[in-house]
């Protein structure tokens with residue numbers, strides 16, 4: 001491989017070799033070894049989290065911790081104590097000292113996801129960490145110094161947030177040292193088929209199913225769609241294709257076209273992803289009853305559907321098991337047990 005090809009080699013775990021992703025890989029490989037703050041921007045489902053992880057993996061900090069915090073998932077005071085820690089008695093419920101994620105990421109990388117939802121007060125505190133590498137735990141005046149590299153992500157245009165007065169411009173400039181833009185899938189159509197085949201194989205492996213044969217008809221369907229949910233939507237669709245085309249070739253006639261199924265089945269006030277599951281379950285039940293061998297119906301269908309459901313809800317909840325358990329309405333220990341069941345194939 002030539003030096004320039006090395007520089008554009010795909011990032012770890014990131015599929016897609018089209019020009020747009022080669023440019024992303026080149027930029028990430030260039031910035032990863034430095035201390036620079038990286039801001040990953042792009043629509044939902046474009047792979048920001050994978051790219052953030054690559055920055056860490058390709059940096060001299062790769063042996064250190066990689067800590068992810070979803071800034072959009074916690075309210076201001078919870079997020080403050082999550083990021084910076086607190087001392088016992090700092091507020092009602094602070095029954096013991098807590099180390100924050102910035103300290104936990106010392107020597108490594110902290111990934112601040114959904115950065116645009118950070119409150120004004122926390123933006124000030126973050127700016128100081130970025131400029132001085134120091135902060136105080138909640139309820140304590142002692143200053144703590146850390147050596148933590150920051151990678152942030154946003155699916156909102158931060159410029160717009162700055163313009164609307166919701167995001168500090170000084171923080172924006174400090175974060176935006178090296179922006180990495182992930183184009184939506186519709187603007188890098190050359191990656192659609194590679195990604196689709198990758199996900200089909202990945203899900204076949206994790207479900208211990210044979211990989212269905214590939215067809216030109218499916219290619220046409222995949223290339224026609226605009227994928228507003230980007231790679232995440234494509235992955236979910238291929239998981240559905242696998243289940244519904246088991247034992248044969250991938251056949252668009254057996255699967256509702258991408259985008260359609262969800263709309264048709266989406267309940268009025270559904271949360272993200274739920275309509276998808278409802279659609280999948282109905283199709284599975286219909287198809288399963290017709291095609292599964294006698295005596296295996298319950299186990300194959302309910303077991304398969306449960307796994308599919310859990311995987312999808314986990315993906316929607318960014319792999320946060322507590323959130324997924326809440327959404328599923330099952331106890332988190334039950335979810336943990338199900339995920340660690342030896343009968344369940346590893347992802």
Ligand SMILES: Nc1ncnc2c1ncn2[C@@H]1O[C@H](COP(=O)(O)OP(=O)(O)OP(=O)(O)O)[C@@H](O)[C@H]1O
Nearest residue numbers: 014015016043044045046047048049050155231232
């Ligand atoms: N290029 C890629 N190769 C392989 N898998 C990918 C790629 N891009 C995204 N994915 C997969 O698609 C899903 C969504 O990606 P990811 O979570 O990184 O998106 P995101 O940009 O962080 O979205 P959001 O803004 O909604 O958090 C994940 O399961 C991820 O592993």
Ligand SMILES: [Mg+2]
Nearest residue numbers: 048049113318
């Ligand atoms: Mg994300």
